[in-house]
């Protein structure tokens with residue numbers, strides 16, 4: 001099996017397997033490829049030079065990654081051509097996925113998308129398992145497995161659900177719409193485009209590096225309810241990860257900074273909170289001084305909560321909603337606010353949490369009649385742990401950086417404020433995120449005539465380069481452990 005074999009065997013398999021596949025495709029579909037494919041004997045001569053080059057460039061990689069090259073330019077070109085050739089099929093797959101409403105609250109829709117997704121990957125040799133969510137109101141998670149011949153595993157992670165209820169899609173006429181290089185529609189970027197990216201990468205590996213594809217055990221996971229609090233999905237992944245899992249690759253959308261393609265290496269953790277104030281009601285006309293105004297107390301407490309935000313430490317505390325009182329002629333006896341806080345490191349997160357919890361207790365708003373004081377309670381509703389920068393992720397990221405050098409794509413890393421399933425698994429398996437295509441305006445469905453409001457979209461032209469990057473990076477990762 002390839003994992004115990006030398007790099008030049010891998011390269012030879014890579015090239016010959018690719019040639020065989022192309023011959024098959026050309027025969028079946030009468031395709032024309034620009035690449036000039038020689039027989040394997042000729043390959044063998046080139047191969048030896050490549051291996052020598054690889055050893056050299058490996059040393060360069062360590063010193064600063066100048067021109068590391070896993071495969072000859074010719075192979076890179078044919079990889080891109082292969083991916084371009086599969087794009088119509090990939091986009092049709094995406095169109096059908098976007099056509100299935102998969103709002104988290106739409107159990108039937110998400111489950112239907114899960115089954116459709118399993119069908120899409122079945123021709124690649126994956127078998128499906130549908131796993132009930134811990135929350136009975138949520139749809140089923142999806143796990144696909146393809147067993148490999150070696151003991152090594154790679155996991156890929158995406159999700160099925162979106163944030164758009166069917167009524168909102170209808171109200172905003174938000175559906176699949178191709179416009180220039182953009183594909184608008186619910187989930188095009190978050191995250192159905194990422195799912196299609198997984199399919200492209202696995203298709204390319206099977207066609208162009210079959211030995212690698214067959215050696216690895218591939219485990220693919222889709223969260224049915226990523227847009228809600230769903231820690232059971234993390235437990236599902238962790239229970240299914242093999243002991244020798246090389247990586248967990250998360251296909252949330254890519255970040256961009258100018259020409260830089262940003263992979264995600266850390267994410268903030270998040271806690272949500274609820275603060276309740278119990279005051280004492282009274283008649284606002286006849287007995288105003290008997291009351292302890294819960295809303296006034298909450299206003300004091302919320303100012304303290306807002307002051308917990310500490311930008312220089314990347315700690316944000318957000319007041320999200322507030323409610324209290326009933327009618328104007330009553331001193332309100334209760335008020336409540338909810339919000340969240342986020343931080344990149346467990347230490348800063350703990351500081352934010354402690355700051356919130358310290359606000360509980362007797363308030364300063366009291367009845368002037370007898371000193372009755374408002375009572376403040378603080379609850380932490382749910383918590384998603386931070387995914388801090390760590391060595392496992394950094395090492396994994398380096399393969400993408402090196403693949404970027406090889407492909408002429410400018411790759412950089414990003415710490416992202418939003419959550420993903422990466423938060424739930426990074427400490428079990430080295431995890432990298434942001435491997436999906438590029439798009440923008442995720443979670444937005446509105447479009448205004450003046451063009452100032454534009455809904456979620458993905459860019460078609462971002463698929464092939466990113467799929468090539470992911471494919472070459474995975475080959476590098478597999479080669480490294482061989």
Ligand SMILES: [Zn+2]
Nearest residue numbers: 190227442443
């Ligand atoms: Zn989302």
